[in-house]
Amino acid sequence: xxxxxxxxxxxxxxxxxxxxxxxxxxxxxxxxxxxxxxxxxxxxxxxxxxxxxxxxxxxxxxxxxxxxxxxxxxxxxxxxxxxxxxxxxxxxxxxxxxxxxxxxxxx
Amino acid sequence: xxxxxxxxxxxxxxxxxxxxxxxxxxxxxxxxxxxxxxxxxxxxxxxxxxxxxxxxxxxxxxxxxxxxxxxxxxxxxxxxxxxxxxxxxxxxxxxxxxxxxxxxxxxxxxxxxxxxxxxxxx
Numbered sequence: 273x274x275x276x277x278x279x280x281x282x283x284x285x286x287x288x289x290x291x292x293x294x295x296x297x298x299x300x301x302x303x304x305x306x307x308x309x310x311x312x313x314x315x316x317x318x319x320x321x322x323x324x325x326x327x328x329x330x331x332x333x334x335x336x337x338x339x340x341x342x343x344x345x346x347x348x349x350x351x352x353x354x355x356x357x358x359x360x361x362x363x364x365x366x367x368x369x370x371x372x373x374x375x376x377x378x379x
Numbered sequence: 380x381x382x383x384x385x386x387x388x389x390x391x392x393x394x395x396x397x398x399x400x401x402x403x404x405x406x407x408x409x410x411x412x413x414x415x416x417x418x419x420x421x422x423x424x425x426x427x428x429x430x431x432x433x434x435x436x437x438x439x440x441x442x443x444x445x446x447x448x449x450x451x452x453x454x455x456x457x458x459x460x461x462x463x464x465x466x467x468x469x470x471x472x473x474x475x476x477x478x479x480x481x482x483x484x485x486x487x488x489x490x491x492x493x494x495x496x497x498x499x500x501x
Contacts, residue, residue: 327489361426
């Protein structure tokens, strides 16, 4: 199975800060990397697909980059509603696998 | 607008079978552009993909090795839904279970069910 490793596991930032979350795959997955946001008590919500494509309806402050094994999710200006846990997921092969999550807190 | 509605019991006894259903509206379980997955989430295992079914000339299923001997994901075309059967459950199968649609092209989970907390307890 392809292992997905996220860092950091949690972070605290102020409103307006630029936030970066990284995700590393245990082998090359080309650009088959998706990012999800999960708020407490709800299902994950798709933010970014194939590494850098913004899902319809997602604010433009979210962006993704990377290919191969190293990927990044960036929130350009953190907002209070971005309080959530963020997950990366590879869709290069089955089984689909997820990172362990990055919990974002607001200072 | 695609909507996935999950149903099924929230409490299962050890050694018995966990059974959940995901009803689809706004799409078809037989769609040739989607796959239908079950994913679970627990504090110890995080988000864990369990298996999927999809139609491409014929029905296909894929399962995670960790549950391969115990899992069945079945489509039901008459009711436009799909199901999860997980037998011989143990306490470690306690989790929130989600159904989700994955696009065949680009392969991402764009629609999710509401989640069902399943507790394995006697």
